[in-house]
Amino acid sequence: MSRALDQETAASLKKGNPLAAYQAIANVLTSTYDGLLELEILGKSHFFEDGQYVLQDGCAAGISKLGLVQAFMVARQYLKDHLDGVKSRPADEILATTAVILLFDPEFLTAANTRKRLIQAQISSCGDARSRLDKEKRFLDSLLTSRLHRHTKSPTLWSHRRWLMSMFASSNLPTDVLGDLRDIVFVAGERHPRNYYAWCHARFLMGLDKNVNFPEVLAAVRAWCFQHHTDTSGWSFLYFLLNTKDGSNVGVGVSTFTQVLNLVSSLRLANESVWVFLRTLAASRLVGDEQSSQLRAVQSAVLETVRTPADQAVLRAAVDWCETYRQHGSTHAAGV
Template identity: 30%
Template sequence: MSTSDNAYQELARIFSTRNNRILEIEILPPTLGPLLQEDCSVGITKKYLVQAFVTARRIFFGNLRLSPECETLCATAQDENESSAQGASDKNLEDLLASTEIILLFDCEHLTACNWRRRRLDDLKRHHDLSPSDPKPLIQALETELTLMTTYLCSPLHRHTKSPTLWQHRIWLLKGLLQVRGAQVIAMRPQMACSTSQRTQSGQRYLEQESAINLLRSELDIVFRAGELHPRNYYAFSYMRQVHSILSDTMEIPETRAVLSESIIDSTLKWCLAHPSDISGWTYILHLLEAVTEGKLRLDTVNKVVRYALDVGWEGESLWTFIDLAAKAFDVEDMVSNTLQRTAATRFTTTIELSDGSTRAAVVSEPSWKSWLTMARAYWTNHNEVV
């Protein structure tokens, strides 16, 4: 067996035995390779991964040509050869699953491999629609694919954490899982008479909201991890916006959007303050605050950011841009001004240089992020003088 085949077999074994566990895969330097595994931690050298990819690509396109034929055989065989046709189809499916997992590990933007995996799940969904009595196989397949995406998106790999293909595939999976589980819940729910108490309905709504909040928080943890591995991860936080919207639409309760936003404001703010230079996080929390109906929560959140910036002496553009946008959007400019030791009546000024080399003060009607930062610098100077 060639080195390329060995590399493929070893990686295929790791993927096939993960049992829905989330792996953490990283590229090793050549001196430590070619492949190491300890529980859920996997390390592989770039050369060994390339060798595995070469074999995976050959197997994938070789079996892809046979796949429709095997599916037809599997669907129509009714005689004594049925078991052998089923065996051939199962082997073909295993090869396609293993090869696409390795292909996506090497090239996260390989659309052919990703689309094949999606088409396979689409076939399962169509089968479920025809006979919805047992949704377990479809749910299990969707959950397995979700954990595979989590493995890719949360591993310290070069491109995977910011892959538009993987994030779009994940949102597609989540939609499918919610549709199946939603249908299952409705089917299992007992028929309610018109005299059902309001308390029962409220309790059902509460449980549904709690379930949505838990799902939102678990997806947010994945996005935070991806954001730490790849700063300014716009694809990850755009994914969270889609998750938020899908859950709000699924609940069909007017206040759900605000409730979901309020449930993750604190954790999102904590992450943003730990990564103050990441503009993608700041724009996301701004998006959450827009959905919040409680004005005090907006005020407190912006105030915490201002106080943090003053306490640590932060001058980065991303944080002060958030303060500027939030102050204007939520009408809290007076609070920001007062926190920066200015009165609400203060007119912001900046110094400009004239053509003759002299300078003069110019009035700025609406403060930009630089104007807020200028005020903060004056605050720091005055504070240091007092101390």
């Protein structure tokens, strides 16, 4: 949500009950429903009765924008008083406070770091790492996958998730890499196309579990790229997979190249994202001269169907680039 407030909203802040707004929104964020929350910030075009700050149906919750601003003001003061030693509050209450703050502002680093300290302290005192980490994962993944534009690409939230998954690993708790890719990274990538932070997290996840089922991951990522063929970040991750130990053999590279090239040929795709992927793969050690020739043939066929100069330039540049770097035998300096 934007932190900019129009004059009408600013004037409305003087009315209402900020404490009631805080309690209502905090209750939603700390609820114990199964599954992830589907959160959305609703503006003045949505009707809220007096004293109502949340519209909820199961795990789906619409939060009043005005109510969230009021709740944030309360939560920020609670956190400040707690950190300054003015008034100490229980850990669960501060977790609720920081949840409200991060819903309003996902880049509030102090709130994220406070949650880290509280979670570590709770695990040290009670030893129930699984329950505490699962609860944090549910809250965090709800923010990252909801229709909250700033949250899905938030470097602070993705960094917090990286820390969280490291906590799972250090506690010897199993992680579902493929599930996280499908349910979190893919969804965040759809919510915010070319989501650099989400796909960086995907790379991190691949290094977290050495026993991950690589063929299943490769198939899932390839399918996502086919459905979002203009998303360069997805293609970049697919190329990353092909260059890992499990993917770096000619058979896997050729199979992937052929499938992508068939998609491009059948749909006459000319977008830069897919052609950057193809040119890089064609110039790499993962495919042979036959695939490079196939790329030129498909490029010529697609070139006959496109009319815009920009698309034509993309196609020509892809083949020129491929020929240049294949001759030099290296694509690492200018890869996807």
